[in-house]
Amino acid sequence: AQSVTQLGSHVSVSEGALVLLRCNYSSSVPPYLFWYVQYPNQGLQLLLKYTTGATLVKGINGFEAEFKKSETSFHLTKPSAHMSDAAEYFCAVGDSSYKLIFGSGTRLLVRP
Amino acid sequence: DSGVTQTPKHLITATGQRVTLRCSPRSGDLSVYWYQQSLDQGLQFLIQYYNGEERAKGNILERFSAQQFPDLHSELNLSSLELGDSALYFCASMSGGSTYNEQFFGPGTRLTVL
Numbered sequence: 001a002q003s004v005t006q007l008g009s010h011v012s013v014s015e016g017a018l019v020l021l022r023c024n025y026s027s028s029v030p031p032y033l034f035w036y037v038q039y040p041n042q043g044l045q046l047l048l049k050y051t052t053g054a055t056l057v058k059g060i061n062g063f064e065a066e067f068k069k070s071e072t073s074f075h076l077t078k079p080s081a082h083m084s085d086a087a088e089y090f091c092a093v094g095d096s097s098y099k100l101i102f103g104s105g106t107r108l109l110v111r112p
Numbered sequence: 113d114s115g116v117t118q119t120p121k122h123l124i125t126a127t128g129q130r131v132t133l134r135c136s137p138r139s140g141d142l143s144v145y146w147y148q149q150s151l152d153q154g155l156q157f158l159i160q161y162y163n164g165e166e167r168a169k170g171n172i173l174e175r176f177s178a179q180q181f182p183d184l185h186s187e188l189n190l191s192s193l194e195l196g197d198s199a200l201y202f203c204a205s206m207s208g209g210s211t212y213n214e215q216f217f218g219p220g221t222r223l224t225v226l
Contacts, residue, residue, distance in 0.1 A: 032212045043114060043202060043217035051212050090155060094212055097168035099145060102155040 002027045002093045006103035014111045019063075019078040021106045023091030026072065032094035033074045035065055038105075039087045047089075050074065061085070086110045115139065116205050116218035124224045130191040133221045137184055137205030143167070144186040145206070145215060146178055150199035161186055193225045 007022040025031055032051050036044040048059025055067040065076045074091060088107045092100040115138035125131055137144050146158040157170035161180035172178075175193075180186045190197060200222050204215040 036217075043116075043219045044204075045114070045217070046214050049212070049214065097160065098143070098206065098212060099157045099160055099168050099170065100147075100215060101157065102147075104154045 002031065002095050002101050004091050004093050004101060004103035006089075006091050006106050008106050009104065010107045010109065012109040012111060013081045015083055016080050019076070019081045019085065019108065021076040021089050021091075021108065023065075023074045023076065023103060024072050025074060025091070025093045027093055029096070033065075033067060034092040034094065034100065035059065035063070035074075035076050036090045036092060036102075037087050038090065044090065047076070081108075081110050083110050083112065114216040114218060116203060116216050118201075118203050118218035118221050120221060121219065122222050122224070124226065125193060126226055127193055127195060129193050129225075130189065131193065131223065133188040133190070133201055133203075133223075135186045135188070135203030135205075135218060137186070137203075138207075138216055141205035141207045141216070142184065143206040144180055144184070145204040146172075146186070146188050147202040147204065147217075148199045149202060149220070150196075153199075155202075158188070190223070195225050198223055198225045 003026045005024045034049045035047040048057045050067045058064045091103040117136045119134045142163045144161045149155045158172040160168040178188045200220045202220045204217045206215045
């Protein structure tokens with residue numbers, strides 16, 4: 001069965017600093033991987049997804065993630081944090097019935 | 113705006129009661145998913161419908177049921193409510209059913225059981 005582990009329930013960075021949110025997955029088949037963002041009192045919005053092809057995936061708002069099969073990881077990065085990036089981020093793996101299995105989420109805090 | 117609508121936004125009710133949450137998917141999307149987000153369980157998949165038929169089931173309690181109607185809107189029915197059912201319930205829709213297209217999430221219904 002697929003599963004996702006997000007390391008760090010809270011990550012705090014200074015504005016302008018690198019953002020790194022960690023995600024490791026477990027999947028017996030080639031995975032479909034996603035990062036979603038949830039702003040306060042809102043639904044989830046897709047940042048980026050990996051299905052097949054290029055292992056470096058670029059998403060919206062300057063985020064990108066690299067699929068590393070050997071490390072079973074799909075970490076999310078952004079070179080320079082902005083105050084508006086403060087939100088909760090969820091990594092998810094898709095299973096064969098196209099439902100999403102989510103990690104526990106990482107809350108990103110951006111310090112001025 | 114994802115194009116997915118959910119009503120009501122907030123629902124406050126008492127233990128033992130029954131409620132219905134409604135979801136309208138994006139125009140043309142055939143798949144509807146229901147997820148529950150709670151502090152202790154996180155985001156969990158409940159159930160999926162595709163073009164009116166149940167496609168997949170997750171950690172959905174027997175007290176909960178759902179259906180998708182011919183116009184593709186979906187309803188999630190929660191009965192014999194318990195305090196632990198208090199959560200944010202999301203609906204998501206996806207076009208097609210055979211590839212990994214994006215799931216678009218609605219704004220959610222916040223259920224509070226007192």
